[in-house]
Amino acid sequence: MGSIKSALRKTxxxxxYSVYGQSGKTITINNEPxxxxxxxxxxxxxxxxxxxxxxxxNLAKDADILFDIGANxxxxxxxxxxxxxxxxxIYSFEPVPNTFKFLNDSARVQKGNAxxxxxxxAISSKNETLQFSNMERTTRNHIIKExxxxxxxxxxxxLDSFCAEHKVIxxxxxxxxxxxxxxxxxxxxxxxxxxxxKVLVEIHQEYLQANGITxxxxxxxxxxxxxxxxxxxxxxxxPDKMIANVNVILAKEHPGQAVFTI
Numbered sequence: 001m002g003s004i005k006s007a008l009r010k011t012x013x014x015x016x017y018s019v020y021g022q023s024g025k026t027i028t029i030n031n032e033p034x035x036x037x038x039x040x041x042x043x044x045x046x047x048x049x050x051x052x053x054x055x056x057x058n059l060a061k062d063a064d065i066l067f068d069i070g071a072n073x074x075x076x077x078x079x080x081x082x083x084x085x086x087x088x089x090i091y092s093f094e095p096v097p098n099t100f101k102f103l104n105d106s107a108r109v110q111k112g113n114a115x116x117x118x119x120x121x122a123i124s125s126k127n128e129t130l131q132f133s134n135m136e137r138t139t140r141n142h143i144i145k146e147x148x149x150x151x152x153x154x155x156x157x158x159l160d161s162f163c164a165e166h167k168v169i170x171x172x173x174x175x176x177x178x179x180x181x182x183x184x185x186x187x188x189x190x191x192x193x194x195x196x197x198k199v200l201v202e203i204h205q206e207y208l209q210a211n212g213i214t215x216x217x218x219x220x221x222x223x224x225x226x227x228x229x230x231x232x233x234x235x236x237x238x239p240d241k242m243i244a245n246v247n248v249i250l251a252k253e254h255p256g257q258a259v260f261t262i
Contacts (some may be wrong), residue, residue, distance in 0.1 A: 024109025034078050034112075037105035044075055051232055052202060052247050054262035056174050057083045059198050059255065063171040066114070067159070068092040069123045069184060070177040072099055074106035074116065081112025088114040091168070095122035095154040096132055123177065124156035125186040158187030173199045179207025185221060192250070193225040199250040205243055215240040227252055234260035 017038055025041035026033050029048060036044065053076060060066050060080050064087075068077045071092035081090055092107060094100045100120045107116040122130055131151040163169055169191065175181050181201055191197065222229055222239035229242050230249045234257050242248050249255060 024106070029075070029079060032079075032082065034082060035109050036075065036078055037073070037102050037109065039105060040073050040075075040102050048075070048079070051262060052174075052176070052200060053079065055232065055247070055249065055259065056080055056172075056200055058259040058262065059172045059200060059249070060084050064088050065168060065170045065172075066090045067170040067173040069159075069173060069175045070094070071103050071118070074103040074110075074118070076174070077103075077116045078106055078110045078112060081110055081114040081116055084112070084114040086113045090114045090116045091119060091170070092116055093119050093121050093123055095120065095130075095156070096134065097152070097154075098134070119162075120155070121162070122154050122156035122180070123159055123162075123175075123184045123187060124180065125158060125183040127157050127161055129153050130156045159184070160188055160190045163188075163191050169195050170197060173197060175199065176202040179204035179211070182208060182213045182217065182221070189221075189225060192227065196252055197250075198255055199227075201242075201248050201250060203243060203245055203248065208243060213243070215243045218242045222250065228254070230254065230260075232260065 020038035020041070024035045025038040026035045027041050027044055028046055029044060056076070057080055061083055063084060066080065066084065066088070068080070068090055071077050071094045074092060077090050077092045084090070092103055094103045097120065100118065104118040107118040110116050122132070124130060130153070132154045134150055134152045175184055177184055181203065192199065219238070219240035222242065227250045229237050229239050230251065231237050231245055232247050234254070236254070237245070
């Protein structure tokens with residue numbers, strides 16, 4: 001009986017992917033239709049009620065270019081693409097190959113106002129090869145100091161070099177990369193300093209502190225680019241308090257209270 005059920009499931013999966021594999025699957029997230037990769041559609045939570053997503057949507061609605069750094073399988077990119085203005089573009093970065101293939105597929109089929117372009121890169125302080133954990137069915141893969149049996153090498157680039165090569169400057173950036181945010185920020189120093197960007201950063205304090213990143217290092221960095229730090233209520237905070245928050249926005253000036261109305 002078990003072998004019959006297994007064969008039936010395999011047949012039904014084959015039919016499902018033959019129908020939806022090329023065009024993607026339209027699903028409902030937050031009561032709105034979004035087209036994603038058919039290979040992940042059945043595993044997406046129908047309600048994503050997160051403060052960072054709401055802040056990102058508010059930041060992105062008037063942007064022409066958004067960078068989604070740590071895009072995972074692309075669900076946030078797909079949602080935000082529907083909220084941006086027509087003709088805009090989202091550059092989505094995901095380093096883990098097994099995760100990137102789903103991001104790339106969602107980018108291919110999504111139908112939002114913004115076009116999603118997928119890149120199989122980690123964003124770091126310089127162009128290099130990094131070791132990443134390679135766990136399946138998780139959003140928590142991250143940098144590992146040394147190669148091991150459960151790690152894979154991934155290509156990392158600095159955002160400064162990426163922007164120069166692709167001749168593009170983002171107005172909005174979202175960074176959610178499991179504790180590597182300080183190094184990513186280091187690699188975009190000139191891009192931020194020379195442009196008026198708004199950066200939503202998720203802070204992974206425990207990982208940062210375990211790797212010797214201090215509040216003073218964040219303070220020095222923010223001061224070096226001429227930016228200010230705002231918490232999720234829109235209150236300006238001292239740059240040395242950045243590491244104590246879960247989410248912050250970096251900007252040269254206050255982004256406007258409407259951004260924080262969620």
